[in-house]
Amino acid sequence: MTDKQEAPDAGDAAPSGSATLPLRPPCERLSCHKSSICSRSYFVVVMVFFHVYIFNVIALLFYVHYSSGQEDASRGRDAPGGDHHQRAEPGRPPSEAEFMRDVVLTRVEGIRVGHVQKVSLVPGKVHEMRTLSLKPLLFEIPEFLSEAECRVVMQLAQLKGLMESQLMVQDGQEELAKELNLSPEEIFNLLDINQDGQLQLHEVYVCMFVDCLLSLGEFRLLSNDAFQRFLMQRGVKRSQLVRNSRHTWLYQGKGAHQVLQDIKTRVTRLTRLPPALVDLSEPLQVVRYEEGGHYHAHHDSGPVYPETACTHTRLAANTSTPFETSCRYITVLFYLNSVEGGGETAFPVADNRTYDEVNDVDLLDTRRNCGKSNLRVKPTKGTAVFWYNYLSDGRGWVGEQDEYALHGGCVVTHGTKWVANKWINIDPDYQRQARYQQLISQQPEDEDDEGLTLNPDIQSPDIHQDL
Numbered sequence: 001m002t003d004k005q006e007a008p009d010a011g012d013a014a015p016s017g018s019a020t021l022p023l024r025p026p027c028e029r030l031s032c033h034k035s036s037i038c039s040r041s042y043f044v045v046v047m048v049f050f051h052v053y054i055f056n057v058i059a060l061l062f063y064v065h066y067s068s069g070q071e072d073a074s075r076g077r078d079a080p081g082g083d084h085h086q087r088a089e090p091g092r093p094p095s096e097a098e099f100m101r102d103v104v105l106t107r108v109e110g111i112r113v114g115h116v117q118k119v120s121l122v123p124g125k126v127h128e129m130r131t132l133s134l135k136p137l138l139f140e141i142p143e144f145l146s147e148a149e150c151r152v153v154m155q156l157a158q159l160k161g162l163m164e165s166q167l168m169v170q171d172g173q174e175e176l177a178k179e180l181n182l183s184p185e186e187i188f189n190l191l192d193i194n195q196d197g198q199l200q201l202h203e204v205y206v207c208m209f210v211d212c213l214l215s216l217g218e219f220r221l222l223s224n225d226a227f228q229r230f231l232m233q234r235g236v237k238r239s240q241l242v243r244n245s246r247h248t249w250l251y252q253g254k255g256a257h258q259v260l261q262d263i264k265t266r267v268t269r270l271t272r273l274p275p276a277l278v279d280l281s282e283p284l285q286v287v288r289y290e291e292g293g294h295y296h297a298h299h300d301s302g303p304v305y306p307e308t309a310c311t312h313t314r315l316a317a318n319t320s321t322p323f324e325t326s327c328r329y330i331t332v333l334f335y336l337n338s339v340e341g342g343g344e345t346a347f348p349v350a351d352n353r354t355y356d357e358v359n360d361v362d363l364l365d366t367r368r369n370c371g372k373s374n375l376r377v378k379p380t381k382g383t384a385v386f387w388y389n390y391l392s393d394g395r396g397w398v399g400e401q402d403e404y405a406l407h408g409g410c411v412v413t414h415g416t417k418w419v420a421n422k423w424i425n426i427d428p429d430y431q432r433q434a435r436y437q438q439l440i441s442q443q444p445e446d447e448d449d450e451g452l453t454l455n456p457d458i459q460s461p462d463i464h465q466d467l
């Protein structure tokens with residue numbers, strides 16, 4: 001057998017009789033003599049690469065699609081205004097949490113101080129809303145309430161009865177003090193934060209309205225007797241108190257007087273907030289100052305740190321927190337009468353004074369220094385003012401406390417002053433607010449309204465006996 005016979009391809013590889021010649025590389029051979037096979041292989045290789053490429057592109061597209069979907073979903077959970085596409089399944093009503101994901105808190109634009117915008121709050125009437133300051137964002141709306149509405153609110157408050165906003169010594173109730181098992185000295189010691197043996201105004205202030213060494217529950221008991229006694233023992237006068245007024249709370253939910261319900265609806269329109277947030281806020285607080293009454297400058301709501309709970313959502317909080325504040329995002333203040341003398345609402349640092357200067361001038365003292373406040377609003381019957389106590393977080397939710405929202409009631413020099421406060425409570429922690437709303441939505445119908453957890457003066461469960 002020749003080489004030729006043994007190797008069928010030999011004829012392709014070398015001419016006959018030249019077995020010693022080196023074989024050419026197979027590729028060269030193919031390209032020269034098997035061009036059809038060569039191009040088919042090339043085609044196959046190209047097609048394989050092509051398919052792998054297409055497959056990779058499709059896989060990449062799927063990956064991008066699904067991973068951005070997940071990001072959206074988690075953004076929806078973290079940022080209330082972030083996701084407008086995550087909806088409940090069709091045919092199923094959205095749960096409160098799903099509803100909340102779509103909520104963005106609209107803020108009314110101030111444009112500039114003095115800017116007037118028309119607002120439609122009641123059918124057939126247009127109100128004018130004037131920007132009073134940008135820091136805080138503060139507006140005034142004349143004739144927000146009619147004369148008749150002002151009268152009804154004052155009368156309902158009188159019918160209900162007003163209590164001292166900050167109590168001084170009155171009769172008895174020794175038992176409550178005993179229950180606490182704290183002597184007046186011990187109470188004083190707890191409130192005397194800097195331990196200098198004196199009870200300064202700011203210490204009373206701190207305890208009354210922001211965070212307190214005592215729990216809120218203990219403080220409520222104190223205010224009935226023991227607290228007043230040691231204030232008197234230390235020679236504290238009414239004028240030295242943080243506030244010198246009387247107040248009560250009026251329920252505005254279902255079954256409440258129509259005027260009260262109307263006011264709530266109007267507030268919802270004015271603030272452009274979701275009705276549920278207004279519905280679940282504190283009842284209306286009505287305040288009366290007699291001649292000589294005042295309210296030193298304060299914040300309606302404190303700063304919120306990670307360890308701070310909001311009073312209204314504390315039931316929904318997973319953990320217990322050492323501090324609590326009322327998380328009043330907005331204050332709407334109504335003047336129910338025109339005051340004969342004094343009684344302006346002062347905003348000591350509005351717009352152009354830094355907060356630090358407050359300490360130098362003691363602008364907190366509205367009995368002495370109201371005249372030095374940057375801005376004062378004269379109480380005029382029916383007028384409403386409203387402002388934001390918190391800034392925006394930039395993503396459509398509640399941000400940090402606005403320190404320019406400091407305000408107080410100047411001393412009433414002639415006559416009586418009646419105001420009402422509508423506070424809108426929103427937890428800066430979006431998740432907590434969502435959990436709270438979900439919890440409330442699971443309550444039976446007659447329990448899921450304002451005042452369930454929010455009225456700071458109400459300790460008994462009979463809150464729905466409110467007017």
Ligand SMILES: O=C(O)CCC(=O)C(=O)O
Binds near residue numbers: 287343410419
């Ligand atoms: O009486 C005023 O003008 C202000 C009232 C106030 O700030 C309040 O009740 O929190």
Ligand SMILES: [Fe+2]
Binds near residue numbers: 298300
């Ligand atoms: Fe206030």
